[in-house]
Amino acid sequence: MRTMESPQGAICQSCGMPLRTAEDHGTDQDGSTSADYCFHCFQGGRFLDEGISLQEKIEKNVRFGVQMGMPEEMARQMCEDILPTLKRWKKK
Secondary structure (H helix, E strand, O other): OOOOEEOOEEEOOOOOOEOOOHHHEEEOOOOOEEEEEEOOOEEOOEEOOOOOOHHHHHHHHHHHHHHOOOOHHHHHHHHHHHHHHOOOOOOO
């Protein structure tokens, strides 16, 4: 299965984090590396924030972006543009 690509390469299909190294990837239930999700979002075949809504995930990521030094408006725009397009959040 192919992961969504960003200009930097594959990104987490839950939060948008770049998946640059093997350590960035989460794990499936059998302990193998998840092709689609990062370790912040997905471990042991489960989402660590199971039940969170897309809007709640956007708010969580905006707060994280601000903590990392990004202006809130920029973080919000990025989250609102990117997250709804990711595998976890796309409307089925």
